[in-house]
Amino acid sequence: MKENTRRCKAIKKVPDSWVMQPNLLDYGKQCERFSWEDVRRELDGLPEDEGLNIAHEAVDRHANGTRGSILAIRWLGKDGSVRDFSYAELKRQSNRFANVLRQLGIKRGEPVFVLAGRAPELYFAALGTWKNGSVFCPLFSAFGPEPVYQRLSKGDAKVLVTTERLYKQKVADLRVRLPQLQHILLIDADADIGEGLWSLTKQMEGAADDFTIPPTDPEDMAIIHFTSGTTGMPKGAIHVHNAVLTHYLTGKYVLDFHPGDVFWCTADPGWVTGTSYGIIAPLVHGITNIIDEAEFDAKRWYHLLEEQKVNIWYTAPTAIRRLMRLAVSPRKQYDLSHLRSIHSVGEPLNPEAVSWGQENLGLPIHDNWWQTETGGIMIANFPAVEIRPGSMGLPLPGVEAAIVRRAAGEAVEVITEPGIQGELALKPGWPSMFRGYLHDEERYRKCFVGAWYITGDLAKRDADGYFWFVGRADDIIKTSGHMVGPFEVESALLEHPAVAEVGVIGKPNPVIGELVKAFVSLKPGIEPSEQLRLELIGFARKKLGSAVAPKEIEFQDNLPKTRSGKIMRRLLKTRELGLTEGDISTLEADE
Numbered sequence: 359m360k361e362n363t364r365r366c367k368a369i370k371k372v373p374d375s376w377v378m379q380p381n382l383l384d385y386g387k388q389c390e391r392f393s394w395e396d397v398r399r400e401l402d403g404l405p406e407d408e409g410l411n412i413a414h415e416a417v418d419r420h421a422n423g424t425r426g427s428i429l430a431i432r433w434l435g436k437d438g439s440v441r442d443f444s445y446a447e448l449k450r451q452s453n454r455f456a457n458v459l460r461q462l463g464i465k466r467g468e469p470v471f472v473l474a475g476r477a478p479e480l481y482f483a484a485l486g487t488w489k490n491g492s493v494f495c496p497l498f499s500a501f502g503p504e505p506v507y508q509r510l511s512k513g514d515a516k517v518l519v520t521t522e523r524l525y526k527q528k529v530a531d532l533r534v535r536l537p538q539l540q541h542i543l544l545i546d547a548d549a550d551i552g553e554g555l556w557s558l559t560k561q562m563e564g565a566a567d568d569f570t571i572p573p574t575d576p577e578d579m580a581i582i583h584f585t586s587g588t589t590g591m592p593k594g595a596i597h598v599h600n601a602v603l604t605h606y607l608t609g610k611y612v613l614d615f616h617p618g619d620v621f622w623c624t625a626d627p628g629w630v631t632g633t634s635y636g637i638i639a640p641l642v643h644g645i646t647n648i649i650d651e652a653e654f655d656a657k658r659w660y661h662l663l664e665e666q667k668v669n670i671w672y673t674a675p676t677a678i679r680r681l682m683r684l685a686v687s688p689r690k691q692y693d694l695s696h697l698r699s700i701h702s703v704g705e706p707l708n709p710e711a712v713s714w715g716q717e718n719l720g721l722p723i724h725d726n727w728w729q730t731e732t733g734g735i736m737i738a739n740f741p742a743v744e745i746r747p748g749s750m751g752l753p754l755p756g757v758e759a760a761i762v763r764r765a766a767g768e769a770v771e772v773i774t775e776p777g778i779q780g781e782l783a784l785k786p787g788w789p790s791m792f793r794g795y796l797h798d799e800e801r802y803r804k805c806f807v808g809a810w811y812i813t814g815d816l817a818k819r820d821a822d823g824y825f826w827f828v829g830r831a832d833d834i835i836k837t838s839g840h841m842v843g844p845f846e847v848e849s850a851l852l853e854h855p856a857v858a859e860v861g862v863i864g865k866p867n868p869v870i871g872e873l874v875k876a877f878v879s880l881k882p883g884i885e886p887s888e889q890l891r892l893e894l895i896g897f898a899r900k901k902l903g904s905a906v907a908p909k910e911i912e913f914q915d916n917l918p919k920t921r922s923g924k925i926m927r928r929l930l931k932t933r934e935l936g937l938t939e940g941d942i943s944t945l946e947a948d949e
């Protein structure tokens with residue numbers, strides 16, 4: 359990752375294929391005269407000055423205006439089926455969902471959890487939840503029962519939208535531990551089942567088409583995204599309706615939406631990108647949002663880009679690396695001439711990927727950086743600004759980013775000298791900044807030091823202000839673009855009767871970024887064996903789901919520990935990478 363700081367040949371500013379001007383032409387000028395009040399003026403607000411609601415900006419203002427018949431969502435099923443929803447239809451469906459919530463007695467500020475793949479109902483649920491003033495809480499459908507339980511219980515879930523299969527596999531057995539979970543809306547059930555299990559279709563059929571969004575304060579809670587930490591169980595990052603200003607602005611300046619555009623974001627709806635850019639940003643701009651039910655499949659993806667005439671594509675480094683490994687010349691085999699820009703987020707995008715895009719897709723790939731807590735893109739390679747391959751780009755106008763070094767106490771020193779590594783920090787105040795961690799005020803406070811929000815990433819800044827990612831400052835693992843907290847994996851493995859101690863790390867992997875690896879020491883009298891290794895992998899998968907469970911397990915008699923007995927993950931990682939151990943006292947603080 360350190361290689362990122364090498365200066366690469368810049369790719370020219372605007373590709374020849376550009377037929378329309380980017381929205382952000384003069385980055386410097388825009389930064390100078392920027393104000394969030396101006397951005398707010400480009401949005402509508404609820405009628406009669408009753409506040410700001412994401413669903414009104416994303417759907418109703420288009421449906422009520424001149425864009426009602428425009429295609430809002432085109433959903434592509436795994437089996438080849440297609441479902442189209444205009445803005446007018448999306449308004450109706452989300453109104454119905456809001457009415458279903460109201461009938462169930464779900465109130466303003468109460469969470470509505472969704473555990474589902476990319477089903478159209480997930481989108482109706484998100485929008486209907488915001489209309490009702492409730493809080494949308496998406497869960498990753500590849501989680502196993504334990505991560506699902508942790509999040510539902512931390513969020514005091516009263517209502518969950520899911521499918522029959524996911525309910526049976528991941529939720530049914532948890533219900534005795536979740537007494538507050540009263541209503542389960544099953545997307546694909548034909549009839550109500552009883553015991554709080556409702557058919558969503560039936561409920562929606564019986565609900566009214568009209569719904570008036572109640573007054574919404576821009577600071578009202580709208581979304582909770584669960585994200586992993588290195589210690590303790592997942593944190594629920596709270597976002598408010600005002601976040602829509604960032605979604606709108608980044609849609610305009612980074613993704614460069616123009617009327618009539620067709621946009622495809624490949625992110626899973628269980629994570630923050632799936633909400634901010636898989637739902638909100640394209641709809642707020644009144645363009646067409648493509649939703650593909652299927653998972654990664656190179657042929658299907660290229661075919662989709664061609665057939666749907668996608669103009670703007672937002673994807674992730676793991677997917678790009680998978681495409682790069684195939685002996686396919688996409689431009690020879692597919693008509694990708696409608697593509698105007700390609701963007702990537704979630705992990706470092708290596709410079710080779712940027713050039714591969716240029717050669718093979720006809721466009722460079724624009725990396726951008728943000729995280730669950732920031733709610734929207736903060737640093738980006740903007741369409742009309744020179745790309746520095748390997749760099750995350752420049753801060754969004756309206757966002758102040760810096761490389762900082764912490765001094766004693768609350769003091770933070772901004773490193774102005776280029777090329778020096780430090781912590782990536784942001785000046786609080788952008789609209790989509792998280793407003794708290796659910797039930798965890800202390801953890802939230804700790805993220806802010808002096809005048810800065812400390813992101814947990816290490817980075818450098820070059821002389822022209824471009825930011826270059828160096829690594830995480832903590833032990834969080836990014837696997838296939840998804841965050842995994844080592845603590846959650848360790849806790850699950852510790853429940854196996856043979857396991858005495860566990861340390862979990864991210865092991866670098868050329869395709870998926872990092873893979874989850876566990877070092878396990880066994881209880882006295884238990885011998886390591888291949889059979890036990892496989893049993894532990896299976897045990898973890900059943901509990902955590904395949905996306906979170908370790909792919910590798912290594913037995914080790916004595917795991918390295920600090921004086922207070924905390925397992926030194928950093929040292930396990932250093933040894934795994936074959937690096938010298940140096941002064942181990944600096945590798946892991948003895949809390």
Ligand code: AMP
Binds near residue numbers: 630728815
């Ligand atoms: P999440 O909160 O799951 O969205 O993960 C956010 C984290 O992903 C960031 O703090 C970074 O560590 C990493 N990340 C996101 N975008 C990038 C990027 N463009 N380059 C490098 N790392 C990234």
